[in-house]
Amino acid sequence: MEKYKLLEKDNKIILKNIENFHPKHIFECGQAFRWYKEEDGSYTTISYGRVLNVKKEGKDVILYPTNKEEFEKIWMHYFDLERDYSSIKKELSKDPILKEAIGFGDGIRVLNQEPFEIVISFIISANNQIPRIKKSIETISLNYGKKIDTKLKGKDYYSFPSPKELADAELEEFNKITKVGFRGKRVLATSKIIEKGELELQAIFHMNRDDGKEALMTLPGVGPKVSDCILLFAFDKDEAFPVDVWVKRVMEYFYLKEDTNVKHIGEHGKRIFGSLAGFAQQYLFYYAREKGIGK
Numbered sequence: 001m002e003k004y005k006l007l008e009k010d011n012k013i014i015l016k017n018i019e020n021f022h023p024k025h026i027f028e029c030g031q032a033f034r035w036y037k038e039e040d041g042s043y044t045t046i047s048y049g050r051v052l053n054v055k056k057e058g059k060d061v062i063l064y065p066t067n068k069e070e071f072e073k074i075w076m077h078y079f080d081l082e083r084d085y086s087s088i089k090k091e092l093s094k095d096p097i098l099k100e101a102i103g104f105g106d107g108i109r110v111l112n113q114e115p116f117e118i119v120i121s122f123i124i125s126a127n128n129q130i131p132r133i134k135k136s137i138e139t140i141s142l143n144y145g146k147k148i149d150t151k152l153k154g155k156d157y158y159s160f161p162s163p164k165e166l167a168d169a170e171l172e173e174f175n176k177i178t179k180v181g182f183r184g185k186r187v188l189a190t191s192k193i194i195e196k197g198e199l200e201l202q203a204i205f206h207m208n209r210d211d212g213k214e215a216l217m218t219l220p221g222v223g224p225k226v227s228d229c230i231l232l233f234a235f236d237k238d239e240a241f242p243v244d245v246w247v248k249r250v251m252e253y254f255y256l257k258e259d260t261n262v263k264h265i266g267e268h269g270k271r272i273f274g275s276l277a278g279f280a281q282q283y284l285f286y287y288a289r290e291k292g293i294g295k
Contacts, residue, residue: 002083011065012064014063015060016060022106023056026043026109027045030244032045032111047117053065079109080110091276092273095272104287108282108283114234115201116160119190119194119234120140121137122230123183123219136178136179141160144161144169145160146161163195167191167192171185209231224263225242225262228242228266238278239274239277244285246284248260250287251269252265
């Protein structure tokens with residue numbers, strides 16, 4: 001478990017002297033899409049029907065608005081604070097390449113996000129760019145979600161819709177509003193499957209990575225990379241190793257030394273990094289993208 005002292009004050013939770021927690025590294029490493037960077041350098045995130053501003057001040061992290069009860073119920077798990085990242089980094093740093101990558105993004109934590117939202121978000125992410133993905137998800141939330149009773153920095157916020165709210169959407173109108181293109185059909189079809197209970201998302205928590213991957217890939221628009229993203233960011237499958245363009249480049253550049261099939265890269269990632277593959281992937285992704293490796 002991460003070490004810190006918790007203080008509750010003025011509708012805030014302050015995590016005193018917390019290590020392995022940097023909002024920029026956490027929110028800008030490709031795992032989440034519902035966040036805004038504020039003018040003061042803080043980040044506002046929307047998750048589990050809540051809005052939270054996250055600000056780092058020196059060695060402390062300030063969470064607002066929230067209280068101890070909500071923190072223990074939602075945000076502790078969301079930020080993966082039950083886990084000791086120092087030991088993960090120590091183990092992964094035995095690899096000299098990862099040691100450098102970790103030094104570059106040492107405040108990364110793997111978020112535990114809402115399963116349905118992550119399924120839909122990563123279907124939308126296919127052949128897409130982060131700014132467009134973020135805009136599409138916000139538009140979906142604004143038009144199909146519910147207004148959250150929190151006004152922060154003068155803005156209104158909306159929760160991500162439920163499977164039923166999206167399953168009831170009309171395709172032509174949905175595509176016109178959200179501009180997700182060919183992905184719209186997949187989003188609504190997946191929402192219907194989940195709403196009808198034809199795939200029970202909660203059951204995936206109790207599956208191993210391979211069985212979970214197989215189950216998720218029955219959904220329209222969920223392939224090998226998207227399923228690994230969903231498993232890592234929503235289902236606590238630490239050995240999942242999503243391979244996007246940046247991970248492909250960094251793996252080829254440092255480890256494989258040649259152009260390699262994406263599927264094989266995923267297998268190499270699992271072989272090299274074992275049960276910590278998902279954490280390795282996040283450090284490598286952030287490092288490769290920020291440094292432009294292999295571009």
